Amino acid sequence: MSAPPVPVEILRLGSAHLDEIESIERRAYPTPWSRTMFTGELAKPTSRCLGAFDVHSGRLAGYVIASRYVDAWHIMNVCVDPDRQxxxxxxxxxxxxxxLADSDGRQGYTLEVRVSNDRAIRLYEQLGFVNRGIRRAYYTDNREDAIVMWRDEPDDSDAP
Ligand SMILES: CC(C)(COP(=O)(O)OP(=O)(O)OC[C@H]1O[C@@H](n2cnc3c(N)ncnc32)[C@H](O)[C@@H]1OP(=O)(O)O)[C@@H](O)C(=O)NCCC(=O)NCCS
Structure with missing residues (x-):
C-alpha cells in the first residue's frame, strides 16, 4: 500500500515546466528522455501532458505524457520524483x-513497460490495464523486453 495521498494539484504542463521535468526525469530513469523529446510532446495538439504540483510549495512532483493515435491514447511517460514516490x-x-481523455470520446489506452518494472506494472494493473503481449528487445539501452498493456481496448485496435 502507498502512503496516504499528498495534496497535489493537477495542471497542464507547458514549456515553463521543462527545467523541473528534466530534473525529475534524470533522477528517476537510468535512460531519461531528452529535453527535445519533452518539447516535442508538449507542442503536439494530440498530446495530453499533465503535471502534479505540490499545493504547498508549487513544485512539480510528477507528470504523465500521453498522445492520441487514431482511437487510442498512448501513454508515453509516467514519472514521479523519486523523493515523492x-x-x-x-x-x-x-x-x-x-x-480528461474520456471526455474526448476516446476509450482505449495503451503503454509499454519494462518486464522488470514491477512497481509500474502493479500500478497499471490496479488501474485496469491488462497484459496483451510482449515486444522483444524493445528497449535499446539494454534490449529488455516490453510488456504491452491495454485498458478499455477498442474492438478494432491493432493490438496483438
Ligand atoms: C512507477 C511510478 C510512476 C509509480 O509512481 P508512484 O506515485 O510512486 O505510484 P503510486 O504511489 O500512485 O502507487 C500506485 C501503485 O503503484 C504501486 N507501487 C507504488 N509504489 C510501490 C512500491 N514501492 N512497491 C511496490 N508497488 C508500488 C502499487 O501498486 C501502488 O498501489 P497501492 O498503494 O494501492 O499498493 C514511479 O515509481 C516512478 O516514477 N518510477 C520511475 C519511472 C518509471 O518507471 N515509470 C514507469 C514507466 S512505464
Whole structure:
C-alpha cells in the first residue's frame, strides 16, 4: 500500500515546466528522455501532458505524457520524483488523464513497460490495464523486453 495521498494539484504542463521535468526525469530513469523529446510532446495538439504540483510549495512532483493515435491514447511517460514516490501521485495523474481523455470520446489506452518494472506494472494493473503481449528487445539501452498493456481496448485496435 502507498502512503496516504499528498495534496497535489493537477495542471497542464507547458514549456515553463521543462527545467523541473528534466530534473525529475534524470533522477528517476537510468535512460531519461531528452529535453527535445519533452518539447516535442508538449507542442503536439494530440498530446495530453499533465503535471502534479505540490499545493504547498508549487513544485512539480510528477507528470504523465500521453498522445492520441487514431482511437487510442498512448501513454508515453509516467514519472514521479523519486523523493515523492509511493504517495499515490501516479495514480492521481493517470485517473485525471482518463477523466480528461474520456471526455474526448476516446476509450482505449495503451503503454509499454519494462518486464522488470514491477512497481509500474502493479500500478497499471490496479488501474485496469491488462497484459496483451510482449515486444522483444524493445528497449535499446539494454534490449529488455516490453510488456504491452491495454485498458478499455477498442474492438478494432491493432493490438496483438
Ligand atoms: C512507477 C511510478 C510512476 C509509480 O509512481 P508512484 O506515485 O510512486 O505510484 P503510486 O504511489 O500512485 O502507487 C500506485 C501503485 O503503484 C504501486 N507501487 C507504488 N509504489 C510501490 C512500491 N514501492 N512497491 C511496490 N508497488 C508500488 C502499487 O501498486 C501502488 O498501489 P497501492 O498503494 O494501492 O499498493 C514511479 O515509481 C516512478 O516514477 N518510477 C520511475 C519511472 C518509471 O518507471 N515509470 C514507469 C514507466 S512505464
Amino acid at each position: 509511493g504517495h499515490g501521485i501516479a495514480r492521481v495523474l493517470l485517473e485525471r488523464l482518463f477523466a
